[in-house]
Amino acid sequence: MEATVAITEAKQKKGKPDPETLQFGKTFTDHMFTMEYEEGKGWIKPEIIPYAPVEIDPAAMVLHYSQSVFEGLKAYRSPDGEAVLFRPDENFKRLNRSNRRLSIPPVNEELLMEYLLQLLELEKDWIPDAEGTSLYIRPFIIATEPSLQVAPAKAYKLFIILSPVGSYYPEGIHPVSIMVEDHFTRAARGGTGTAKTGGNYSAGYNAQAKASGEGHAQVLWLDGVEKKYVEEVGSMNVFFKINGEVVTPELNDSILQGVTRKSVIELLQYWKVPVSERRISMEEVLTAYENGELEEAFGSGTAAVISPIGELTWKGTPMIINGRKTGEITKSLYQTLTGIQTGQEKDPFGWTRTIS
Amino acid sequence: MEATVAITEAKQKKGKPDPETLQFGKTFTDHMFTMEYEEGKGWIKPEIIPYAPVEIDPAAMVLHYSQSVFEGLKAYRSPDGEAVLFRPDENFKRLNRSNRRLSIPPVNEELLMEYLLQLLELEKDWIPDAEGTSLYIRPFIIATEPSLQVAPAKAYKLFIILSPVGSYYPEGIHPVSIMVEDHFTRAARGGTGTAKTGGNYSAGYNAQAKASGEGHAQVLWLDGVEKKYVEEVGSMNVFFKINGEVVTPELNDSILQGVTRKSVIELLQYWKVPVSERRISMEEVLTAYENGELEEAFGSGTAAVISPIGELTWKGTPMIINGRKTGEITKSLYQTLTGIQTGQEKDPFGWTRTIS
Numbered sequence: 253m254e255a256t257v258a259i260t261e262a263k264q265k266k267g268k269p270d271p272e273t274l275q276f277g278k279t280f281t282d283h284m285f286t287m288e289y290e291e292g293k294g295w296i297k298p299e300i301i302p303y304a305p306v307e308i309d310p311a312a313m314v315l316h317y318s319q320s321v322f323e324g325l326k327a328y329r330s331p332d333g334e335a336v337l338f339r340p341d342e343n344f345k346r347l348n349r350s351n352r353r354l355s356i357p358p359v360n361e362e363l364l365m366e367y368l369l370q371l372l373e374l375e376k377d378w379i380p381d382a383e384g385t386s387l388y389i390r391p392f393i394i395a396t397e398p399s400l401q402v403a404p405a406k407a408y409k410l411f412i413i414l415s416p417v418g419s420y421y422p423e424g425i426h427p428v429s430i431m432v433e434d435h436f437t438r439a440a441r442g443g444t445g446t447a448k449t450g451g452n453y454s455a456g457y458n459a460q461a462k463a464s465g466e467g468h469a470q471v472l473w474l475d476g477v478e479k480k481y482v483e484e485v486g487s488m489n490v491f492f493k494i495n496g497e498v499v500t501p502e503l504n505d506s507i508l509q510g511v512t513r514k515s516v517i518e519l520l521q522y523w524k525v526p527v528s529e530r531r532i533s534m535e536e537v538l539t540a541y542e543n544g545e546l547e548e549a550f551g552s553g554t555a556a557v558i559s560p561i562g563e564l565t566w567k568g569t570p571m572i573i574n575g576r577k578t579g580e581i582t583k584s585l586y587q588t589l590t591g592i593q594t595g596q597e598k599d600p601f602g603w604t605r606t607i608s
Numbered sequence: 609m610e611a612t613v614a615i616t617e618a619k620q621k622k623g624k625p626d627p628e629t630l631q632f633g634k635t636f637t638d639h640m641f642t643m644e645y646e647e648g649k650g651w652i653k654p655e656i657i658p659y660a661p662v663e664i665d666p667a668a669m670v671l672h673y674s675q676s677v678f679e680g681l682k683a684y685r686s687p688d689g690e691a692v693l694f695r696p697d698e699n700f701k702r703l704n705r706s707n708r709r710l711s712i713p714p715v716n717e718e719l720l721m722e723y724l725l726q727l728l729e730l731e732k733d734w735i736p737d738a739e740g741t742s743l744y745i746r747p748f749i750i751a752t753e754p755s756l757q758v759a760p761a762k763a764y765k766l767f768i769i770l771s772p773v774g775s776y777y778p779e780g781i782h783p784v785s786i787m788v789e790d791h792f793t794r795a796a797r798g799g800t801g802t803a804k805t806g807g808n809y810s811a812g813y814n815a816q817a818k819a820s821g822e823g824h825a826q827v828l829w830l831d832g833v834e835k836k837y838v839e840e841v842g843s844m845n846v847f848f849k850i851n852g853e854v855v856t857p858e859l860n861d862s863i864l865q866g867v868t869r870k871s872v873i874e875l876l877q878y879w880k881v882p883v884s885e886r887r888i889s890m891e892e893v894l895t896a897y898e899n900g901e902l903e904e905a906f907g908s909g910t911a912a913v914i915s916p917i918g919e920l921t922w923k924g925t926p927m928i929i930n931g932r933k934t935g936e937i938t939k940s941l942y943q944t945l946t947g948i949q950t951g952q953e954k955d956p957f958g959w960t961r962t963i964s
């Protein structure tokens with residue numbers, strides 16, 4: 253991979269959007285980063301160019317066999333106006349893990365970080381500064397070789413696109429209702445669940461529609477084998493506080509290894525709050541609920557950071573958690589994580605990377 | 609959907625390729641069919657235009673969440689020069705089943721057939737006539753709305769592209785070696801296995817690479833839950849002849865409902881050969897093998913039509929089937945099916961559709 257990025261500036265700059273009316277993932281900045289992979293040459297042509305539609309062959313393999321991976325992270329505006337990234341190295345590591353699962357050639361993580369920094373340098377005015385807002389960063393790789401053979405492509409394109417996003421909680425953090433999904437499977441043992449690859453997401457649309465139709469915000473996924481064990485919630489990892497201990501499903505080969513999940517665990521350990529990663533069944537969650545020991549529940553992910561769960565419905569029976577109020581640990585995690593991410597709180601872990 | 613297709617003819621026509629050197633899915637004809645879906649308007653703008661790269665927004669949802677479906681069928685050249693399609697209605701029905709699983713709006717199957725016929729009318733000279741050759745037809749739908757929200761798109765594009773293909777068996781039909789995959793999963797219960805959607809295919813690349821590395825042509829997939837029951841072989845359905853009876857895994861919610869599979873079953877019933885659709889475990893296959901009752905095995909699919917299996921390796925133990933020779937039933941099925949498909953044999957089932 254070459255270190256020098258060719259930059260073509262956009263002739264016309266777009267106006268910055270009003271953060272109050274921003275919908276997630278619909279507005280993009282003036283520029284994007286692109287790079288190509290050619291067999292025998294590796295990753296070549298790193299470029300920053302105006303954000304615009306690109307040409308793709310109708311036979312490009314990504315359109316047929318979904319050979320693609322992506323990442324999602326955010327840049328926040330610190331109180332003194334700097335751009336702050338949260339554990340971006342973790343995202344690039346995960347990108348390469350996803351690449352391996354999807355038979356996509358690995359990228360040089362350090363160089364990719366350099367490219368991202370150059371792109372952010374150019375687009376830094378796009379990082380909004382209102383409370384709760386950020387610039388969402390979406391690196392992704394697609395198979396571009398025009399071929400209908402069911403086999404890994406010989407050509408790929410990597411993009412980094414940027415999208416300013418409004419607050420996830422414009423009216424303040426509040427608990428949501430979740431439905432446990434008994435029929436549909438997000439990812440199975442031996443499948444692609446640990447990879448951030450498109451197929452895992454569109455596979456969940458039916459279940460999400462069912463949950464929404466019944467008044468729930470998201471779906472809780474169970475394991476694909478026995479439909480007994482808790483896996484994730486929508487596009488978040490999930491935690492339960494049971495009788496003083498915070499429990500989250502252990503990593504296996506179907507759960508996505510969330511960067512927020514990892515940070516929650518490390519923060520709880522730092523706070524000396526008991527936390528364990530282990531298999532947890534819905535039966536155990538229900539029993540804890542019935543015994544009055546299910547004290548808090550929340551999801552963790554880049555989009556919402558922490559999302560308290562106020563109601564969890566399994567087989568038609570709703571469990572109301574903490575009287576539908578945000579729990580203490582949930583609130584502390586949200587405040588501390590968002591504080592560190594936005595540079596408003598001190599970062600004892602070295603998680604943030606500031607771009608001045 | 610509108611019945612009138614706007615046709616823009618290619619200014620320059622490509623030369624027809626030599627069928628001897630054709631690689632599958634690398635050469636495309638002069639024109640393609642496209643149609644768009646817009647929320648509130650439905651499927652609009654049916655068009656036949658020159659085959660060429662198209663513009664796509666980098667945020668097009670298909671590139672992020674793989675919301676896409678496809679189909680695959682073939683047009684053959686009959687001895688008197690007509691184009692013959694094999695059960696195309698089955699493909700369009702399956703397209704809509706895939707659409708439902710992927711939350712993509714359904715298409716009007718009759719109209720889509722009309723569009724395909726118009727495209728074939730224009731491209732009929734592209735159907736090769738050498739033995740074993742055909743014109744591969746690839747309808748597919750992709751989510752085009754530019755949005756990073758994890759939700760069904762509000763805009764789609766449907767394409768039909770055409771690719772002349774050489775003979776699958778340039779040296780005559782011959783048995784292949786297959787490896788049973790114990791670790792990776794293609795599709796799980798509650799997953800997307802019955803849909804022809806990209807994610808199922810790239811998910812299998814790792815397993816295919818492992819099998820190829822060990823000298824096998826393809827992978828035999830087991831069920832995603834217990835890893836005990838036979839599902840499919842590569843991109844084919846699978847049949848075993850055990851002690852005079854032909855057995856194929858029954859349809860469940862992870863196996864693709866092959867058009868060739870259905871035709872094999874109907875043909876065997878017509879011939880009064882015992883055939884059953886039921887769950888079949890690898891244990892049962894191995895026991896049959898050890899008892900000398902595993903008489904034949906083959907895969908079925910549009911690409912190869914029938915692919916005899918000469919060796920099946922499970923947990924390191926190879927089973928040699930019928931002395932690595934193509935079995936009698938396997939051969940008859942291949943000859944009759946290809947005979948009907950190419951219009952060389954009489955079609956007592958009304959399976960073929962001739963375009964004059």
Ligand SMILES: Cc1ncc(COP(=O)(O)O)c(C=O)c1O
Pocket residue numbers: 324484486487488489508509510511512513552553554555
């Ligand atoms: C399926 C899934 N689980 C969990 C997460 C949470 O991961 P992270 O904390 O890295 O955002 C995500 C993505 O963000 C996800 O897509």
Ligand SMILES: Cc1ncc(COP(=O)(O)O)c(C=O)c1O
Pocket residue numbers: 680840842843844845864865866867868869908909910911
């Ligand atoms: C996974 C899979 N199984 C089986 C088949 C066979 O289906 P058909 O006979 O309709 O070609 C295909 C596709 O062709 C497939 O992709």
